Structures are given as C-alpha cells and as structure tokens.
Amino acid sequence: MKRRRESSKEDVLEPTVVKAQKLVEHEGCLRTRDYDDVTQEFMTTVIGEYCARLCAEAPMPDHIMETNLLDASWVQARKATGVNLARTPQLAKIVTNRGSQVRGQLKTKLRPLVEAIFGFHSSQSKSAIKKNRSIVEGLKGGTNFAFKVLPDEDGRRGFLKAPLIQKIINTMWFVNKHDDGVRFHNHLKPFPYPALALVLTAIECCIDEWMTGTRTDIPFTIQEYRGAYESHLKCLQAFEEATKTYAVLPAICMRLYEVGRVHSGAAPVSAPMEVTVSARVIATAIKEHEDGSTTEDESD
Structure with missing residues (x-):
C-alpha cells in the first residue's frame, strides 16, 4: 500500500x-x-x-x-x-502596458516645460524657425540641456543640476505625499540612475521635436529612443566612476529625491527611534526589586 x-x-x-x-x-x-x-x-x-x-x-x-x-x-x-x-x-x-503609459506621461508633462524653459517659439516666420533650430543645436551639443549653466567663457557648470531636471521629477513622481516617489521610496531613494537616464532621454525627445524649427510630434517609444537611453545611462555610469572618490553622483541623486519629497509635502523618511535602557535605570530597577518595591503600595 x-x-x-x-x-x-x-x-x-x-x-x-x-x-x-x-x-x-x-x-x-x-x-x-x-x-x-x-x-x-x-x-x-x-x-x-x-x-x-x-x-x-x-x-x-x-x-x-x-x-x-x-x-x-x-x-x-x-x-x-x-x-x-x-x-x-x-x-x-x-x-x-503601464510601461508605455509611464513613458508617455513623462513626455506629456515635459513638453510644455521644455518649450517654456528653453525658449522655443511656435511660429511660421523664418526668423523663429531659424532661432528654434539654433536652440536645438545648442542644447543637444554635448548634452548641454543637462547643465545648470550653459557654455560661456568659463565653460559649462552644474552637470545634472539644470532646473528642468528637478522640476520634471517633482511633477512626475512627487506631486503630493501619496505620489509614487513617496510611496515607493524603497525603489526611488536615492533617485535611481536608470530613472534619471529616462528623464534625460525624454528631455532630448522633446528637444528633437523642434529640430526642423517647428514642433513635430515624435513618439517617445522604446524603438526610437532605447539607444539614446542607453547612451545617457552609460554617461551617468562613467561620470560616477570618474567622481567616485567624492561620491558626486550619489549626492546629486540623493538631493533630487530629497527636494522632490519636500515638494510633495511628505514628512522626511526617518529611521525608527532606538529604544534603549541605560545602565543607571537597570541598576535602579535591580535595587527596587531587592527592596521589594517593584510596584507601588496598593494603599497609595
């Protein structure tokens, strides 16, 4: 059996x-x-x-x-x-399917910000078209759009500190204290390199729409922009390696998260308070026990 x-x-x-x-x-x-x-x-x-x-x-x-x-x-x-x-x-x-929705939502939120911050102007005039093309060339050259200060006599400064980067992170992940940046801080703190590379790629896509001088819709798809995304991610990894002695990139990404969290209105993430008992408290408790006074007199 x-x-x-x-x-x-x-x-x-x-x-x-x-x-x-x-x-x-x-x-x-x-x-x-x-x-x-x-x-x-x-x-x-x-x-x-x-x-x-x-x-x-x-x-x-x-x-x-x-x-x-x-x-x-x-x-x-x-x-x-x-x-x-x-x-x-x-x-x-x-x-x-939510993957394409996330990318589409990011692009939709970015488009008006890119237009306003970088000064693109919708017009059929030759001067406006020429100016838009010039802006595209200036921004895409050397990924200038990722810098806080664009090229001048002193060179570029503030890599990954362009106000647009923090602004779109706030808008996409930290609208309020119930948004994903707060709810999923275990994944998004500090702000992850892949997510930052995605933001840079989406900005580039919005800039590309003005390449002809007048805005033309360009879908932000994996097929069209995976190569650009991988390039941005490799750039971040190379930057981290070159500055690892000073932990520059981790500090930037932590600040991106922390500023976003403040924008959401959520309380800071704090470690649980450690509960400890001092040696003095322990000694007093032992003495009280020996004296038979561990509890109050019921007649009190």
Whole structure:
C-alpha cells in the first residue's frame, strides 16, 4: 500500500489560488475595473509596484527584463495583499502596458516645460524657425540641456543640476505625499540612475521635436529612443566612476529625491527611534526589586 503523503508546513501556509472574475466584456483595451473587487485591489498593488520597479531598474526594457519586473512585482503584490491571484496573459498585459503609459506621461508633462524653459517659439516666420533650430543645436551639443549653466567663457557648470531636471521629477513622481516617489521610496531613494537616464532621454525627445524649427510630434517609444537611453545611462555610469572618490553622483541623486519629497509635502523618511535602557535605570530597577518595591503600595 502507498503511504499517504504527510502535509508539510508549506502546504498549510500556501494561500489558495484565486482566479480573477471578469465582470464586464467589451472589445476595447483591457482594464482593471472590468474585474471583481479582489482582482482590482491586487492589480492596483501590482501595477504600482511594477511602475516603481520599471523606473528604478529598466525604464526601457526588452522582453526578458519586462518579464523579470513583472515576476518580482507579482510576488510583492501577493505578499502585500495576501491574495494568490492566478496570473493570466490578459492580466499580465494590463500590467506591462503601464510601461508605455509611464513613458508617455513623462513626455506629456515635459513638453510644455521644455518649450517654456528653453525658449522655443511656435511660429511660421523664418526668423523663429531659424532661432528654434539654433536652440536645438545648442542644447543637444554635448548634452548641454543637462547643465545648470550653459557654455560661456568659463565653460559649462552644474552637470545634472539644470532646473528642468528637478522640476520634471517633482511633477512626475512627487506631486503630493501619496505620489509614487513617496510611496515607493524603497525603489526611488536615492533617485535611481536608470530613472534619471529616462528623464534625460525624454528631455532630448522633446528637444528633437523642434529640430526642423517647428514642433513635430515624435513618439517617445522604446524603438526610437532605447539607444539614446542607453547612451545617457552609460554617461551617468562613467561620470560616477570618474567622481567616485567624492561620491558626486550619489549626492546629486540623493538631493533630487530629497527636494522632490519636500515638494510633495511628505514628512522626511526617518529611521525608527532606538529604544534603549541605560545602565543607571537597570541598576535602579535591580535595587527596587531587592527592596521589594517593584510596584507601588496598593494603599497609595
């Protein structure tokens, strides 16, 4: 006779697999709100985690990176919600589609800032077109748009300290104390190099739209801008290596995060207060115990 397998501890603790219940059928794009409440709660959690990981680790992922981000986010959502939701291709697609939405949102928020800060002007006049082209050439040469002070007789100064960089970080991740920069500080503090490279790439995309002298929409897609993104990321890594003795880049990224958090109105992240008992308190407690006075007299 075959012995009956004894239940292990893991079997007992393993959450029951929950299947998503789709409540609304339609021919449009897949939506979280088409599902039951439990699925919606889980998906909200996994999407938030996925977007934070995406920005922090691989904003322009290939298929393998995208799958790895999804796997890690699904595991974290399961821990956070206590729900073991069965992953289907449809649910996975809802999550991974958020990558293009994040990039699109960043570009949309950046476009008016780039136009205003760098002085681009929408006009069909030859002088305005010529000026716009000149601005593009000046900004893209040597990634001048990333500097606080553009080239002059003293050279460029303030690499990665251009006001536009902090402004878009505040607008994208730190609008209020419930925004992703605050909620997912475990991923975004200090501000990650990949996320910073994404910001630089998005700025470049917005500048490229003025290359002809009049603004032309250029989609901010992985296909079009992965090469530029990787170039910016390598530049940041080389800059870190060249200045590692002074930890320049880590300090810049920490400040980007801290200024963003202040902008959100959230309280600073502080370590838990350490509770300690001094030697004097211990000695007093021992003496009180020996004297039989560890509690107050009930007659008091």
